[in-house]
Amino acid sequence: xxxxxxxxxxxxxxxxxxxxxxxxxxxxxxxxxxxxxxxxxxxxxxxxxxxxxxxxxxxxxxxxxxxxxxxxxxxxxxx
Amino acid sequence: xxxxxxxxxxxxxxxxxxxxxxxxxxxxxxxxxxxxxxxxxxxxxxxxxxxxxxxxxxxxxxxxxxxxxxxxxxxxxxxxxxxxxxxxxxxxxxxxxxxxxxxxxxxxxxxxxxxxxxxxxxxxxxxxxxxxxxxxxxxxxxxxxxxxxxxxxxxxxxxxxxxxxxxxxxxxxxxxxxxxxxxxxxxxxxxxxxxxxxxxxxxxxxxxxxxxxxxxxxxxxxx
Numbered sequence: 001x002x003x004x005x006x007x008x009x010x011x012x013x014x015x016x017x018x019x020x021x022x023x024x025x026x027x028x029x030x031x032x033x034x035x036x037x038x039x040x041x042x043x044x045x046x047x048x049x050x051x052x053x054x055x056x057x058x059x060x061x062x063x064x065x066x067x068x069x070x071x072x073x074x075x076x077x078x079x
Numbered sequence: 080x081x082x083x084x085x086x087x088x089x090x091x092x093x094x095x096x097x098x099x100x101x102x103x104x105x106x107x108x109x110x111x112x113x114x115x116x117x118x119x120x121x122x123x124x125x126x127x128x129x130x131x132x133x134x135x136x137x138x139x140x141x142x143x144x145x146x147x148x149x150x151x152x153x154x155x156x157x158x159x160x161x162x163x164x165x166x167x168x169x170x171x172x173x174x175x176x177x178x179x180x181x182x183x184x185x186x187x188x189x190x191x192x193x194x195x196x197x198x199x200x201x202x203x204x205x206x207x208x209x210x211x212x213x214x215x216x217x218x219x220x221x222x223x224x225x226x227x228x229x230x231x232x233x234x235x236x237x238x239x240x241x242x243x244x245x246x247x248x249x250x251x252x253x254x255x256x257x258x259x260x261x262x263x264x265x266x267x268x269x270x271x272x273x274x275x276x277x278x279x280x281x282x283x284x285x286x287x288x289x290x291x292x293x294x295x296x297x298x299x300x301x302x
Binding site: 001003005006007009010011012013014015019020022023024026027028030031034 | 134135138139142143146147150151156159160163164167168171172230233234237238252255256257259284287288291292
């Protein structure tokens with residue numbers, strides 16, 4: 001076998017499509033993670049979602065309005 | 080890369096198919112169109128400046144070369160995947176350390192990182208090098224079944240023949256045929272004389288050729 005034939009034969013050792021995808025995902029996930037600052041990650045965790053916050057606040061207010069009189073009544077009935 | 084190298088030898092009617100093959104390969108994450116060294120250096124500069132697209136092109140341009148080089152030295156696809164990943168990460172996060180003024184091609188610099196990563200792995204575990212030619216876990220989406228079977232046979236024969244070489248011979252032939260380095264570049268990486276590399280390379284090439292042909296004949300007879 002000559003040099004060129006061996007060079008061509010070596011292409012049989014190339015990674016499969018799935019292997020290439022696996023390596024690429026791991027490499028670029030790692031790079032992206034290393035380039036994201038901890039502050040940005042924390043800000044991502046505590047980011048404000050207006051609709052969710054409004055829902056929680058509404059549920060809290062309704063609960064207070066409804067449950068407070070119920071609490072008083074229960075307090076009168078149970079010595 | 081090999082597709083590009085043989086392009087000139089193809090009849091003109093076959094060229095559209097090769098271009099289609101290249102396009103499909105890029106689509107599936109590979110980059111067969113080998114760039115000139117100047118273009119690679121430009122990508123390095125852009126990646127250093129924070130250009131993520133340039134970094135990804137640089138990665139895709141070299142990842143297959145790194146894999147096929149370390150696969151020739153290691154015993155399994157899984158190890159080759161790990162080493163390729165570590166070597167590519169080391170290279171992409173150390174681009175500032177690469178200096179083309181030293182006369183080293185980018186591919187040779189990257190291969191040196193891959194060889195060092197492979198050696199670190201050997202120091203940690205010292206595996207038995209018994210390459211068995213395990214099959215790739217998925218067929219190439221751009222190939223046909225007959226070509227896949229042929230490729231699988233060639234792969235198994237090559238890995239078996241490589242496993243029978245001495246570790247130093249295996250390193251040298253992997254650098255030569257996996258990374259397309261010349262004897263001087265291999266000598267610089269392995270801290271040897273170029274003449275010595277040529278001698279070992281010639282001996283290993285003959286042994287590999289004989290062994291692969293013998294394995295091909297015995298498998299053909301068995302089939």
